[in-house]
Amino acid sequence: MTLAHYLAVGSVLFCIGLYGALVRKNFIVILMSIELMLNAVNINLVAFSRFLDHASYDGQIFALFIMIIAASEAAVGLAILLAIFRNTGVIETDSARSMKG
Amino acid sequence: MSEALLKDILGWGTALVVLGAAVRMIFNKNVMHSAVYFAVSLVGTAGLFFLMYAEFVGISQLLVYAGAVVVLVLLAVMASTKTYQEMEITRGGQTWGAAVGVVVLALFMIYLSFKTVWNSSGLKPYTSVDGGDISPIGKGILIDYVLAFELASFVLLGALIGAIVLTREEPEDRL
Numbered sequence: 001m002t003l004a005h006y007l008a009v010g011s012v013l014f015c016i017g018l019y020g021a022l023v024r025k026n027f028i029v030i031l032m033s034i035e036l037m038l039n040a041v042n043i044n045l046v047a048f049s050r051f052l053d054h055a056s057y058d059g060q061i062f063a064l065f066i067m068i069i070a071a072s073e074a075a076v077g078l079a080i081l082l083a084i085f086r087n088t089g090v091i092e093t094d095s096a097r098s099m100k101g
Numbered sequence: 102m103s104e105a106l107l108k109d110i111l112g113w114g115t116a117l118v119v120l121g122a123a124v125r126m127i128f129n130k131n132v133m134h135s136a137v138y139f140a141v142s143l144v145g146t147a148g149l150f151f152l153m154y155a156e157f158v159g160i161s162q163l164l165v166y167a168g169a170v171v172v173l174v175l176l177a178v179m180a181s182t183k184t185y186q187e188m189e190i191t192r193g194g195q196t197w198g199a200a201v202g203v204v205v206l207a208l209f210m211i212y213l214s215f216k217t218v219w220n221s222s223g224l225k226p227y228t229s230v231d232g233g234d235i236s237p238i239g240k241g242i243l244i245d246y247v248l249a250f251e252l253a254s255f256v257l258l259g260a261l262i263g264a265i266v267l268t269r270e271e272p273e274d275r276l
Contacts, residue, residue, distance in 0.1 A: 007214035014207075019200060023195065043150075057237045065253055067158075072260030074170050075264050079267040085180070
């Protein structure tokens with residue numbers, strides 16, 4: 001598999017995650033789709049680092065930083081989900097309409 | 102069979118697992134099933150990292166994503182889903198437009214990936230590195246990009262404090 005194949009896999013995974021984030025109503029599935037998009041970017045970065053840049057490991061280090069940020073964002077997003085669920089009782093995104101409270 | 106053919110078969114198989122699990126994650130009524138397919142997709146991505154000889158990133162993917170994020174998602178699913186919710190899974194009215202747009206974007210990016218002339222002629226062939234990749238990554242994190250590393254640890258601290266504050270229950274006797 002050449003670089004173009006790995007980039008194609010990353011692109012398709014990104015588009016799958018984008019579709020899930022746009023279309024689904026369940027907040028947890030939206031969060032998981034965002035994590036899929038970040039994963040696809042990681043695949044692209046590591047592929048670039050491994051195929052085009054043999055001297056340094058910048059792509060892999062960047063992928064590690066993205067992993068750190070994505071994990072912390074998932075934690076805060078799920079904390080927000082639990083807070084919303086405690087207040088309203090449902091986890092549809094369409095039901096969190098009011099800015100009150 | 103030759104090593105290149107074996108690597109190709111493994112690569113396409115892992116890519117199929119990743120993409121197939123991602124598609125099944127999205128088109129699923131049951132959130133728990135979606136979480137399990139999400140975990141399968143993450144483990145497949147770790148396999149892709151190992152195939153690219155990026156062992157440290159692959160192990161970090163398994164530890165952080167397939168270990169911690171999946172457990173977090175399952176915790177949120179079990180803490181917030183009362184029954185099997187038989188609701189409409191999509192937001193309705195926008196699914197076809199989103200599908201067309203996403204397919205066009207995917208085809209465009211695939212076309213760009215295969216059409217670009219990647220200038221990799223002057224490099225060594227694509228094999229694994231002697232001694233692994235942990236030492237150069239460690240030097241890169243702690244010498245070249247140490248500011249980004251420290252800022253990432255601050256982001257983690259902020260996320261930790263934020264998650265604790267958001268999920269804290271107020272004591273009943275505090276007015």
